[in-house]
Amino acid sequence: MREELQKIKEKALQALEEVEDEEALEAWQVSHMGRNSPLMNVFKTLGDLPEEERPLVGRQANEVKGALQKALEKKEKVLHQTQIRLSLQEERIDVTLPGRPKISGNLHPTTRTLREIYRIFGDMGFQIYRSREVETDEMNFQMLNFPPHHPAREMQDTFFVDGERDRGENPLLLRTHTSPGQIHAMWEYSSTNPADPPPLRIIVPGMCYRYEQISARSEIQFNQVEGLAVGKEITFGDLKGTLSDFARRLFGQGVGTRFRADHFPFTEPSAEMDIECFLCEGEGCTVCKGTGWLEILGCGMVHPTVLENGGYDPERYTGFAFGMGPERITMLRHRIEDIRYFWANDLRFLEQF
């Protein structure tokens, strides 16, 4: 009987080797493990055996059944995997067909640049401060050391606002720069403690307006980001360091900066910060007009008169201020040659950012 069981097992396993598909496997299962299989017949005839052999043969028969069961499961797995592999050969796609369009929106290019500026100055402790766009002459000019009829105003052609009442030397106008934000902020901060005003570090982003013919190079409206730091220990060296850091973060750590003297009525000393032209790497090209340098921002130490107008004593406080144009920066970085693209909002332009 034992030998027979051994034979049954061997025969079944041998037959299993030859099974190649699920149908054959089913047939194998019927003939080797089914109700009328030799193995099952062994179980059926167990009762006929002498009592002392029964447990031994029974155990052995169960072992054979277990082995066959295991072999069956293994075979099933192999056949299943083989079948999947075969079916995959049918499932081919053209991977070069375009993907299903997924369209996310995007920010206006100016907003993108503004956010970078916010982040860099935010890291240096500058808070974002905003102020109004329709201003008085006093805030836009006089407080910033541009007296009425002063020739320095020539540099900022101004849109004036109609009023029913003659406001004399203080007409309403569209701000020509974000610099009035300096005065608003200084007033707000200094009013909290007029005797010893707190230090302040702000940037003032916002739309400005100039009376200019609209062309590829000039617009009637443009954004500006003003910056202002006022405190008891702020130096021209700090101005250079802070703005050079800014330039390196915005344009790349390797970029060189230079500061050259310039003139703004509300700062003194005043400077213009240039960066090395990143388009030609300083070799000279049409964008940098052959100079190898790109003008990025105007800056300077806050003029004593402006500090005083803001409620900060120029004998105790110093400060620096700067102003830059995010559209200009965007144009330089992306080689945009027409500033009118910004407000025309042609989707063919906006989609590229």
Next chain:
Amino acid sequence: MKVPITWLREYVNVDISIPELAHRLTLAGLEVEEIHYVGLPVPEDEQNGQGEHRPETKITGFSWDPEKIVVGAVREVMPHPNADRLVLCRLDDGEEEHTVLTGAPNLFPYLEDDELDPPLKVAYAREGATIIDAYSESKETEFTSIRRKKIRGVESYSMACSEKELGISDEHEGVIILDGDAPIGMPLSDYMGDAVLDIAITPNIARAASVLGVAREVAAVTDADLKYPSLDVKAEGPSIEGQVQIEITDPELNPRFVLGLIRDVERVPSPYWVQRRLRLAGIRPIDSVVDATNYTMLEIGEPLHAFDFDVLQERAEGETPTIITRTAEPGETLTTLDDVKRELDEFTELVTDTAGPLSIAGVMGGAESEVGEGTEDILLEGAAWNFINIHKTANAQNLSSEASYRFERGVHPELAPQGVLRCLEWMQKWTGGTVAEGLMDEYPLPPDDPIVFLSAAEVKRWLGMELSLQEIKELLERLEFEVQIDEEQIRAKTPPHRLDIGEGVVGKADLLEEIARVYGYDKIPETHLADELPPQRGNPMLEVEERVRDILLGLGLREVVTYRITSPEAEARCYPPGAKPEEDTYVSLQNPITKDRTVMRKRLLASVLEIVENNYRVRQRIPLFEIGPEFHPRPKDDSLPEENAWLVIAITGPRTPQAWQGSDTEAVDFFDLKGIIEELFQRLHIGELGFEKSQREAYHPGKCARVLVGKREVGVFGEIHPLVSDQYEFPETPVIAAEFALEPLVDHVSKRYNVEPIPEQPPVLEDLAIVVGEEVPAVEVADLIRQTAGEILTEIRLFDVYRGAQIGENEKSLAYNLVYQHPERTLTDEEVRKIRESILYRLDKELDAHLRE
């Protein structure tokens, strides 16, 4: 300001290269925008690394080959055998004699003479020389090389050049005739090669609007000595005293007035070197008299005015001419030398005599007293004027001149006599006139040249670097401040040629700028802010705006930024015809630059709809939003307008772009935008969002809703009214738009919302299709289900709306997915059945609704 380097070198030694000089001046605030070479060698080597700096200035122009372009002497001018319009010159170039062909009209007069003695000196270009092609029609400068060829049977291989051919000016009417002392055979580049620095003069450096002024800055930044021009003119005529008088009415407007007199001038052309310098500086030479005033103005910075003294004497009718400076009287007019009759404002300062106005002070002379053909005697004016008044006048008259350019930026009164003396000397040399002894000089209001005190500690406090008092003193002395060290500080007296230094703390700042400039901005070390960090306040409004932007772009919208200056007509387009309020006031511009941009916008929607219109030809899907201010005037108190931030969304076109896989290309509708709004509010965590049917002028009366947070309206949206769409060039698809005032929204945004725990028990899902009358709003069905089920119902989502044959007329079927979820345990079927029954019971009772069979 264009400064020829040869002229500059008369006042200061420049021992650095021209590009290096340009670099130093640029850093010091005199931005050299261009170096234009006119003959001097263009320094190739310096550009390529030998110099300290790379080229930082635009370089143009060309150099003259010293071997091939030299001073030549024309000894005889002869007719051309075969051409009337050409002549032949016998020319000596220092080595041999040549026959040179030319058509230059200014040589024809010499045909009559046999041997020219002295010979005519010309700029002679030998065979192979490179010059500018004067006949090229290209806008760019093109060069040509002189080649041997036959012209009308005579061989030509070299030429005498015009100014255009050598890049001096556009003058090409004749050849250059040099001054007689030009050495024959000398390389022309040695004789008169030049390079012109084009310097941008900012208002605070107006004192440098002259060659001497620039030389002073060069001396300061290169630590060189300044050489002053001579002022000792030899007066040979009788004294001016008694020949003319001066009366100044208002010294504030006219602090100084100086007159000089020269008689018997001859109006001949100026020497060639003068004409060349004027041209290089951008001024057209006229004759020796006019040139002398212009030359002196460029040289010293004092604008001068020449009167025909004979005319003044006639006008005085036998009396001694009296020059009176005063403001214009009402109705007074003057015809200026540009032949324009000008009406004068009451603030216009005039130079007059007893017979009336002679000139607009500091701006432009009058036609009558102008020096003319027959002028023999010249009264020369040098004066000082109030710069603000000159600026006002030049603006009012819309008149800008070389004189007003300088006077409106401030010219120190000390320059007035210097200018007159220098100019008399030039006139004497160039016109042969006789200078009257002395000057008439009225000087009622000398300026205070401020004295400023400054300590080393203050220099450190502002500039962040240590300088000793001695160093500070030396830096300021380079700019001619008179400086003394006074224990702990310096005492600096402003030199008498500048008006830009203030008093007190302003003066200190002015001095600090000068110290930094002369020391070199580039040498001041960069440092990091060491000052106390100020309060970090953030900007809540901006933060919400940025959040809204992020959410909307995640929803597929593109941000636009539009013009904030618009016109009432443009805004009227977003109302149906006739619906725009009549008495509509705007923040309007006094001086608009174009007709379509006259007021500040009051309706952001109109701006965004214009962008939809501008894009419809290039894109079918147009999903836009903008965040920006609307401007509302407050005309009652004439104060500053309201500027409130708004959010506008506008969408149109297919829901998704057409694609090969098939896509939903149905046009977007009301509910697409509603979905965007719902998602926006959800992401902002604004609770209690509600929608109510509404009617607004811009929107379709049946497809418009207002958006509520609690009971407060925060916005409105809907399909744009077809009559509004008619007024735009819109696509066929409806445009759906929304408008929100942002500030009220900010109050509702919650940063601290609670997050619910994830339930551990499985939910029970159920679908209910409810048939209800058409008039019942969907929101009532959902609200009732929600109310009845209570907290067990965690989600309710409408997934189908059906109208049709399977249900009654005037009925709709609303099918919902419901999710029941008990926070702690699994719900039994029995519990869910009971809830469903009570839902159906209430729906039936309260809304006459029933389960769809």
